[in-house]
Each structure stands twice: as C-alpha cells, then as structure tokens.
Amino acid sequence: MSSSPPPPPLEKPQVIAHAQQGLSYTAFECKWVPCSARLLCLGSFPRGTGVIELYELQGGRLRLLRQIEKSKPIKCGTFGASSLQQRYLATGDFGGNLNI
Template sequence: MNIENKPQIIEHINYCLDNTIYDLKWVHGKSNIIAVGEMLDKKGYIHIYNLDRGKFTCISKTNLDKGVKTIAPFFSSTGTYTIACGSFDGNILLYDINNMSEEYYKIRKHTKLINKIDCKNYKNNNIIVSASRDGSVKIFDIRTKQELGVYKYVYPEKNSIFDEKIGCKKGIVGELNKLNDLNVSTQPIISFDWCKDKLGLSVMASLDQTIKIYIITKLNLY
C-alpha cells in the first residue's frame, strides 16, 4: 500500500458521560447525534448532541421510566423526523424530534427487552422491525400501529455441514485487507454509526462512558 494513500484515523471529540450509553445515531442532514441508554437510577434517557466547529454540546434531554437499548431515526411518510426507541421493558416508543416532551405513540407488543430496532429506510419510511429477548422479531406499519408479521428464530441442530467430497466442514470465507487500525478505548465499543452526509465522519459509544467522534481520511480512494 502506498503510505501516502493510507487512511488516517483522527480523534476529533472524546466526550465523557456520567451514565451508560447503549446506542447512538447521526441525525440525517444535520451535525446532531442522538444517544440513548440508562442512568445510574435505572431510568432511561434520550440525549441529542450538536457538533459545531469542534464544540460538542447537549441540546436536548429527555428522561424515561426505563432504559433505552436501541434507536432508529427516520423520516416518516408524513415528513416527521421520528426517533423509534426500543426500551428495556419491551415497548417501542416513537418520538417527534421537534417535540421530545413525550412519545407520540407507544407500541406494546414485546414482553422483554428490545435488543435491536431498525427501519426499512430513513426516508419516507413507515416500516420498523424489532428484535427482542422474548425470542421474537416483529414488523410494524406505523401508519396503522399494527403488527405485520411475527418471526421466531429457531436454532438449527447443527451450525455446520461436513462435506464428504473434501473431507472437512464446508464453509466459504472472504478476505479482509487492513487499511489502518487504532486502539480507541480500553473498554468495548458497543455502538458505531457513519455520518451519511460526510464521508469518513463517524461516531461511536464505549462502555467507558464516552462518546467519541473520529474522522477517517482518504476513504474515497477505496
């Protein structure tokens, strides 16, 4: 690799928190970041931060009764920029980013913590999907608030197949070419998001209770 074209990993922000963060996402079209998690008293929170010329400040704070594990922000078909939150008590909470005082709708279909929530796409979206520790995956149309489908994952008896022709387990692996690496934290990174509006701008959350913003250069060359 030409060393002149090697991507550089540059720390831009390292912001310390006094609570546990579980997920974060960029706000589309803005230099804002949504962060969610759990406070020391086991209450949940939704914080919105603004990145402006090297300054990182919290511009919105919303407290919840239960911790929040996962989020998916998107524009609904009505144009509302919605934050879908998956909570520790199994509820899906929908917030209008311009009115964070309370959720505009709550979906109660899971019985345990929601591990992951996602949307079909971030523009003109009406479909969200959730995966819970109750063992189910559910799909919702937020126009009707009704469940579209329910799936439960059943683990197979075997996770590999022995190929008699080659005399070993069958599998195909790809290749990874390392461009660069950097140790950014002594604790696990539990959430990561690329900024869709600026190539190379990323944000991550770590179990050391920090939000870190990094710039990765020269990605256009790869």
C-alpha cells in the same frame, strides 16, 4: 517525469474521532440525526431510568441541546422508520416497549 501509482484502497474501515464527550450514564447507542450536525445518545442512568441526549457538533465540540429522562432504560433507536425530512426516532426500551 514518471508519476507514482495511486495509494491502494484501505482494507479496513477507518474511525475518525471528531469530538469526545464524557457521559454520566451507560450509553447503549449513539445515532447521527439524518441531514444534520447532531447526534443522539441513548442509554441508562445508574438509578435505572432511561436517557436520550441530543448533541450538536459546533466547532469541533459537542454541545448538549436537550436531555430527556424516561422511566425505563433505552436499549436501541433508529431513524429508519421515517423519511429524511421527518427524522422521527423509534426507540426500544428494556420494558419491551417501542416508542416513536
């Protein structure tokens, strides 16, 4: 009995959709919250204010946990400035501000 060789490694990264969510604003970035089943979406409402939304993945669906509106649109964010236990979010807005 001969065994077949293993499949070749994937040459390109694969994107797997776990859930989809419609948004009422322009999203500039989405980030997984480290060590959790949560994600953040950062962006701008059409009226020119910023938005941060926190979602939790439950049973293949996204559930909105919290929405925070800011005076300036949010351009970017990172958890890279804190430990995995603290999970502080650092954001940059279109006014040139850095917030943690």
